[in-house]
Amino acid sequence: xxxxxxxxxxxxxxxxxxxxxxxxxxxxxxxxxxxxxxxxxxxxxxxxxxxxxxxxxxxxxxxxxxxxxxxxxxxxxxxxxxxxxxxxxxxxxxxxxxxxxxxxxxxxxxxxxxxxxxxxxxxxxxxxxxxxxxxxxxxxxxxxxxxxxxxxxxxxxxxxxxxxxxxxxxxxxxxxxxxxxxxxxxxxxxxxxxxxxxxxxxxxxxxxxxxxxxxxxxxxxxxxxxxxxxxxxxxxxxxxxxxxxxxxxxxxxxxxxxxxxxxxxxxxxxxxxxxxxxx
Amino acid sequence: xxxxxxxxxxxxxxxxxxxxxxxxxxxxxxxxxxxxxxxxxxxxxxxxxxxxxxxxxxxxxxxxxxxxxxxxxxxxxxxxxxxxxxxxxxxxxxxxxxxxxxxxxxxxxxxxxxxxxxxxxxxxxxxxxxxxxxxxxxxxxxxxxxxxxxxxxxxxxxxxxxxxxxxxxxxxxxxxxxxxxxxxx
Numbered sequence: 001x002x003x004x005x006x007x008x009x010x011x012x013x014x015x016x017x018x019x020x021x022x023x024x025x026x027x028x029x030x031x032x033x034x035x036x037x038x039x040x041x042x043x044x045x046x047x048x049x050x051x052x053x054x055x056x057x058x059x060x061x062x063x064x065x066x067x068x069x070x071x072x073x074x075x076x077x078x079x080x081x082x083x084x085x086x087x088x089x090x091x092x093x094x095x096x097x098x099x100x101x102x103x104x105x106x107x108x109x110x111x112x113x114x115x116x117x118x119x120x121x122x123x124x125x126x127x128x129x130x131x132x133x134x135x136x137x138x139x140x141x142x143x144x145x146x147x148x149x150x151x152x153x154x155x156x157x158x159x160x161x162x163x164x165x166x167x168x169x170x171x172x173x174x175x176x177x178x179x180x181x182x183x184x185x186x187x188x189x190x191x192x193x194x195x196x197x198x199x200x201x202x203x204x205x206x207x208x209x210x211x212x213x214x215x216x217x218x219x220x221x222x223x224x225x226x227x228x229x230x231x232x233x234x235x236x237x238x239x240x241x242x243x244x245x246x247x248x249x250x251x252x253x254x255x256x257x258x259x260x261x262x263x264x265x266x267x268x269x270x271x272x273x274x275x276x277x278x279x
Numbered sequence: 280x281x282x283x284x285x286x287x288x289x290x291x292x293x294x295x296x297x298x299x300x301x302x303x304x305x306x307x308x309x310x311x312x313x314x315x316x317x318x319x320x321x322x323x324x325x326x327x328x329x330x331x332x333x334x335x336x337x338x339x340x341x342x343x344x345x346x347x348x349x350x351x352x353x354x355x356x357x358x359x360x361x362x363x364x365x366x367x368x369x370x371x372x373x374x375x376x377x378x379x380x381x382x383x384x385x386x387x388x389x390x391x392x393x394x395x396x397x398x399x400x401x402x403x404x405x406x407x408x409x410x411x412x413x414x415x416x417x418x419x420x421x422x423x424x425x426x427x428x429x430x431x432x433x434x435x436x437x438x439x440x441x442x443x444x445x446x447x448x449x450x451x452x453x454x455x456x457x458x459x460x461x462x463x464x
Binding site for chain 2: 029030072076077233262
């Protein structure tokens with residue numbers, strides 16, 4: 001089933017008129033693809049879907065969740081985590097507090113990765129961890145800190161690369177046991193985060209499209225990885241402006257491995273790799 | 280007359296793709312879109328390995344990069360790579376498709392929608408069926424479908440699956456693929 005652009009627009013308009021959600025500045029390809037998948041999974045055509053969206057609030061919420069779901073993993077892209085470990089987080093070691101916002105945290109793996117790293121750097125106690133996502137199902141999963149084991153064996157490789165190894169000195173090896181941070185249960189096929197990590201973050205639903213700072217705080221570090229790839233340029237810029245407004249000077253914004261900041265707003269930051277320092 | 284080449288491959292395709300890239304002239308007139316599966320533990324270093332002898336520049340693109348001729352765009356590890364209608368790259372971390380991310384099917388399908396009858400699609404050696412559906416879509420939308428000769432493939436699953444689904448335009452050896460590309464204007 002191939003949807004036309006007009007059909008996608010019709011869908012976006014329906015959602016916009018019947019709910020607080022606005023996908024009009026989402027990238028077309030991913031949005032179209034997800035919409036196609038929703039139609040297929042529900043065995044519906046677009047007209048039937050639109051009618052159900054208009055009359056059934058629960059169905060609408062579920063559809064929004066299906067549109068906004070994203071996958072991530074523990075220490076996804078170890079290079080970025082090594083940058084955080086050796087270059088960025090040490091700059092905050094003299095701070096009294098470190099405010100960190102995971103904007104678009106999805107199912108929470110990035111949040112746990114950050115807390116593990118902070119703990120290894122003896123910075124966890126002074127850190128305040130804020131984590132938000134538009135998708136309340138993803139947030140619930142994030143709070144649970146429970147992940148499939150078999151599907152995610154790569155988590156352990158990533159953990160080793162970031163926590164145990166030192167890319168600048170191969171002789172150095174910190175044999176940090178996994179169970180310091182999570183338990184692996186092969187019988188139930190699960191990785192479960194330890195309680196001291198789970199109770200730390202302040203999880204909140206938040207829609208970046210609305211451009212609010214829901215925490216009423218300023219941040220030393222904002223991570224927003226593999227979120228803006230789903231946004232059009234115009235919305236990306238709004239989001240960058242939001243981050244710029246709510247970062248401290250010399251605070252950092254970290255984007256995904258293959259995301260980049262374009263346009264005038266980029267001149268307000270010093271860029272090194274995926275890390276942008278607010279001037 | 281063509282505006283882009285899209286190539287998909289998996290197990291056994293690395294040497295083939297290296298040979299192809301090495302044989303291209305610096306002024307190759309089209310962009311090449313590469314969607315290749317890689318082993319989980321060889322996530323980085325792949326683009327460097329492909330670049331060493333390549334005639335044209337090989338990059339792992341950023342989201343929203345504009346596709347330019349004479350450059351090869353390798354789908355980054357652990358991302359799907361779509362081609363938008365305005366000839367820009369769109370990356371995504373959506374669920375793997377057929378256990379694959381990048382998904383060859385998705386790159387092929389979206390590239391075909393963007394370039395219609397102005398694209399050449401090539402499926403190389405591989406151990407699963409990813410790419411077969413994408414090549415079918417490409418052919419349906421008027422693109423030119425090429426499959427590496429299964430007899431020459433280290434692993435035939437991908438090419439045979441593609442041949443089963445699509446009446447392709449050519450079954451080529453690596454050398455024939457190279458000759459074909461070198462003659463594109």
